[in-house]
Each structure stands twice: as structure tokens, then as C-alpha cells.
Amino acid sequence: MIYLDNSSTTQPDNAVLESFIAANLEYYANPASLHRMGRETDVLLRRAKEQMLQLVNNREGEVVITSGGTESNNLALIGFAMAYRSRGNHVITTKIEHPSVLLACKHLETLGFEVDYLSVDEQGIISIEELDEKLRKDTILVSIMHVNNELGSIQPLAACAELIHKKSRAVFHSDCVQSIGKLPVNMQHLGVDAITVSAHKLNGLKNTGALFLKKGIKPQAIMHGGGQENGLRSGTVSVPNAVALAKALRLSVVEKERADYRTWRNRVLETCTKYENIQVLCPKNSAPHIVSLAFRGIKGEVAVNYFQENGLIVSTSSACSSKNGQAGHVIEAIGLHNRFKNGVVRISFGNTTTDEHIEQLVSVIERFIDVIEKGM
Ligand SMILES: Cc1ncc(COP(=O)(O)O)c(C=O)c1O
Known part of the structure; x- marks a missing residue:
């Protein structure tokens, strides 16, 4: 995993x-x-x-x-x-x-x-x-x-x-x-x-x-x-x-922002901006280790399960608000469109993350979009 x-x-x-x-x-x-x-x-x-x-x-x-x-x-x-x-x-x-x-x-x-x-x-x-x-x-x-x-x-x-x-x-x-x-x-x-x-x-x-x-x-x-x-x-x-x-x-502790995280984040952003069914949350001025994606018309937990079946552990918007399946206070505060707001998935990098993990992530995102487009 x-x-x-x-x-x-x-x-x-x-x-x-x-x-x-x-x-x-x-x-x-x-x-x-x-x-x-x-x-x-x-x-x-x-x-x-x-x-x-x-x-x-x-x-x-x-x-x-x-x-x-x-x-x-x-x-x-x-x-x-x-x-x-x-x-x-x-x-x-x-x-x-x-x-x-x-x-x-x-x-x-x-x-x-x-x-x-x-x-x-x-x-x-x-x-x-x-x-x-x-x-x-x-x-x-x-x-x-x-x-x-x-x-x-x-x-x-x-x-x-x-x-x-x-x-x-x-x-x-x-x-x-x-x-x-x-x-x-x-x-x-x-x-x-x-x-x-x-x-x-x-x-x-x-x-x-x-x-x-x-x-x-x-x-x-x-x-x-x-x-x-x-x-x-x-x-x-x-x-x-x-x-x-x-x-x-x-x-x-770092003196400068972690460049590897930023490179990975950009790789995911480049992939996601190609698709209408994904909205990247806060693409500007965001910390390098967190990428939150909202999938149109999909529940966050469905996406999390799909990622898990394909070898990736990610979460719905936050571990604290993930249990009840409702859009949390943060998603409400940014005014995310109704069609997207229940389908938020948070991906967060860490010390164990590698380039290969990111390539695998990109490929799972692309396959998931395919599945959504075909109506699951
Ligand atoms: C921004 C933020 N503040 C506070 C906490 C709480 O930290 P702890 O789990 O150490 O109590 C968390 C944990 O998710 C967090 O993300």
C-alpha cells in the first residue's frame, strides 16, 4: 500500500x-x-x-x-x-x-x-x-x-x-x-x-x-x-x-519550502486540470504537501475506496470530519459547488513518498476519471 x-x-x-x-x-x-x-x-x-x-x-x-x-x-x-x-x-x-x-x-x-x-x-x-x-x-x-x-x-x-x-x-x-x-x-x-x-x-x-x-x-x-x-x-x-x-x-524543520513536494503537487495538478470532473481545491498559494481534489457527483468515501482498491491510502477531506460523509465546515467555507462538495479527497505527501508513488497516483486518478465518465 x-x-x-x-x-x-x-x-x-x-x-x-x-x-x-x-x-x-x-x-x-x-x-x-x-x-x-x-x-x-x-x-x-x-x-x-x-x-x-x-x-x-x-x-x-x-x-x-x-x-x-x-x-x-x-x-x-x-x-x-x-x-x-x-x-x-x-x-x-x-x-x-x-x-x-x-x-x-x-x-x-x-x-x-x-x-x-x-x-x-x-x-x-x-x-x-x-x-x-x-x-x-x-x-x-x-x-x-x-x-x-x-x-x-x-x-x-x-x-x-x-x-x-x-x-x-x-x-x-x-x-x-x-x-x-x-x-x-x-x-x-x-x-x-x-x-x-x-x-x-x-x-x-x-x-x-x-x-x-x-x-x-x-x-x-x-x-x-x-x-x-x-x-x-x-x-x-x-x-x-x-x-x-x-x-x-x-x-x-526546513528553511525553505520542500521542493520535492512542490514538484509532486504540480504533477498532480497538471494531470487534474485536464478533466472537467475534477476540481483542484486551492491550486494557488497552497502548501506543497496537500492536494485536495473534488470529484463531480461522487461521494468522497467512494473515491477513497477506489483509491484503496488500487493500492493508495488517501482520505476524505480530513480524518476528523470523514466519518459522517457530510461536507465539513472548511468545504462549506470556500463555497464549493454542490456537485463537487461531497466528493472531496485529500492527498498528503510525507517522508515516505517517492516519485514512483506519484506516478501510481496519477495513473489511478486517470483510471478513476475514466470510471466516472463511464457512469461507474
Ligand atoms: C491543523 C490541525 N490542528 C490541530 C490538530 C490536532 O492535533 P493532534 O492530533 O496532535 O491533537 C490537527 C490534527 O489533525 C490539525 O490538522
Whole structure:
């Protein structure tokens, strides 16, 4: 089977697994313990964190180890809103965020916060003008994802940051789960105050993530207990998981966009633009590792099954919204035509992808179109 569902999750890298096992065998003591083994484990944790901070160009800042992207997003959204509520109660996000941001925002609404959801164009991109209109004196938090997990659309974070910091005192958070490792994620260049990452999208381990914070930016904790992670995330820190995350980041972080992914993406685009029965979602300004295709008059799961029978693992728009077979909130937000909107398939490349896989993919797409044209 050829695995082309890397935006759902990736195969852990051997080097990551090795560092996880090595750390577990030797550094299993609690890093909060005062004895020598505890202190040595704490030194390892600090080293892993320094490395991670350097990789995102946030040396002066802090990184909180979490159980993944979902927890990091919840800590950012709920934690910042609670921490800064004396300044105001207005939050801005977008209509196409991952549910871990959107539902955290819905929760904030129940607590009395006012949330504005920015719309996106047909390319899945927000408008700076709308952000400008929505920013207010009492805006305390703006959360805009870097790369959308269903479309691959890339948001103009640096331009957003400039505007947000000029017009307000809001904290600017970005969910970078789908961008880091594929596009440069440099916190200084992007102008963001906090970013979310998740290890399992980077050939790391599931249930590990991080929230990177610029110096002086602190959310209120949402997990209460022993006060670990400078009081920001209670619970014994798994140093092996942190070490494995640092390793996965070190192996994946890029200074330039990955050219091989872009070449593969273009190859698929060239193939698909020949056919009327396929619409490529967000062909412009999209991350190189995600290609979402909409098949006219076909259900996404039918396409996914056809691809699977032909040796390829792909997904419907996102693993989270794929179970109910309905067009998800992202597909609705870009206003995809009714004839296409239930037939979205997401193909996502990763470290295990090769040129041969892409040739096989192209040939299966061509055969599938043939089948559709003949009326299945
Ligand atoms: C953009 C985005 N944010 C957050 C998450 C959640 O990450 P995790 O699975 O580590 O909780 C995902 C996972 O699909 C994602 O794609």
C-alpha cells in the first residue's frame, strides 16, 4: 500500500523511536525530583527544549510540552482568553480552523467572550481587510492557522501580525500543526506570539505536542495540579516524549519550502486540470504537501475506496470530519459547488513518498476519471 495520508498522521521515524527508547531506558526519573537522577533528567528536558526553541527562532521564549495539537490549541485559546480578560473579551479566529480551535472558541462564547470568525475566499485565504475591520481595542486574542489541514491554503501570517500588533494589544496565536516541517516556521519572521505543533504530523509520536510562547506571553493554565512546566501545564512531564519531539522537529524543520513536494503537487495538478470532473481545491498559494481534489457527483468515501482498491491510502477531506460523509465546515467555507462538495479527497505527501508513488497516483486518478465518465 502507498500511504498518502500524511496530514492525518505520519509513520514515526526510526531515529525518533530510537531516541524515545534510549531516553526511556536511562532518563525515566521524574524531572521534578530533587535527587541526582531527577536533575539529570531535567537537564535533558531543558536541552531538548533549547533545541526546539532554536528551531523555531524563539530562543528567548518558552515551550510547554503537551499531549498534542488539540491540547496546545485549547491551552492557547482558553488560556490566553482567561489570562487577558481584564483587557477585553473579544477574540478573532477563522471559519476554517481545526475543531480544537473552533470548539474551544465555542466554549469561550459560553463563558461570555465574543468571537468573530473570519471568512475565507474560494482559495481558503482570509482577507486582511476583514481582519482590519474586525480588530478592536478590546480584542485580546487572534488565532489564525498557518496551513489549513483540508485545503493546504497558507494564511498571510506576517501581514496579519503587523496589523494586529499595530492596531491592538492582542496575543497572536497560530496553529502551525500542518506547516511546520513543510514550510519555514520562524516565529520572529512570522511575527506570531505563540504557535501550536504536534509531533505525529512530523514523523514523531502521537500524543505529544507543544505550545511555543514568546517571552512574556503566558496563558492561564487549563490543567491544574503539581505546577509543572512553570505552572502552565501540570502533570509529570514525559522527558522521552519531549526528546522525541525535539528529534522529530530537528529532522523535519526546513528553511525553505520542500521542493520535492512542490514538484509532486504540480504533477498532480497538471494531470487534474485536464478533466472537467475534477476540481483542484486551492491550486494557488497552497502548501506543497496537500492536494485536495473534488470529484463531480461522487461521494468522497467512494473515491477513497477506489483509491484503496488500487493500492493508495488517501482520505476524505480530513480524518476528523470523514466519518459522517457530510461536507465539513472548511468545504462549506470556500463555497464549493454542490456537485463537487461531497466528493472531496485529500492527498498528503510525507517522508515516505517517492516519485514512483506519484506516478501510481496519477495513473489511478486517470483510471478513476475514466470510471466516472463511464457512469461507474
Ligand atoms: C491543523 C490541525 N490542528 C490541530 C490538530 C490536532 O492535533 P493532534 O492530533 O496532535 O491533537 C490537527 C490534527 O489533525 C490539525 O490538522
